[in-house]
Amino acid sequence: MQTTNSRSYQFEIPRPHMAKVKSKDTGPELLLRSLLRDMGFRGYRIHFEKLPGRPDIVFTRRKRVIFVHGCFWHGHNCPAGSHRPKSNEEYWDAKLLRNVERDQKHLSEIIALGWQVLVVWECQLKNHEFVRKIITNFMR
Ligand SMILES: [Zn+2]
Numbered sequence: 001m002q003t004t005n006s007r008s009y010q011f012e013i014p015r016p017h018m019a020k021v022k023s024k025d026t027g028p029e030l031l032l033r034s035l036l037r038d039m040g041f042r043g044y045r046i047h048f049e050k051l052p053g054r055p056d057i058v059f060t061r062r063k064r065v066i067f068v069h070g071c072f073w074h075g076h077n078c079p080a081g082s083h084r085p086k087s088n089e090e091y092w093d094a095k096l097l098r099n100v101e102r103d104q105k106h107l108s109e110i111i112a113l114g115w116q117v118l119v120v121w122e123c124q125l126k127n128h129e130f131v132r133k134i135i136t137n138f139m140r
Helices: 002-012 017-024 027-038 089-112 122-126 128-139
Strands: 057-059 064-069 116-121
Touching: 027 057, 027 064, 027 122, 027 128, 064 089, 064 122, 064 128, 089 116, 116 122, 116 128, 122 128
Parallel strands: 064 116
Antiparallel strands: 057 064
């Protein structure tokens, strides 16, 4: 009995905040952050909790938000984003569709709050020049 109680109790403890943040520091995001640093953009917030979807990068004074999206998880219209695992096709279709719908919802909510939003896709990050250009335009 003692064991069961302590187990179910432990199960309900939320995961520590820091662990969550760490898991979001993905390669593409770090790459974008280093490009921003090179371009001289500083002073942004990361994983900003006060906006829907906890945007990856937020310039609060300029009211600009950048999401870095992995092509697979966020359903990009590119080869990596169209890939599906071989098994459980229906499960993945439904799951990834939910992700896309959630992203859309967050984007419209942020825009409705008067912010400008840019989504940088993982596959675009292969071309640093291209990403620099879209960031320059976006931050103007
Ligand atoms: Zn892509």
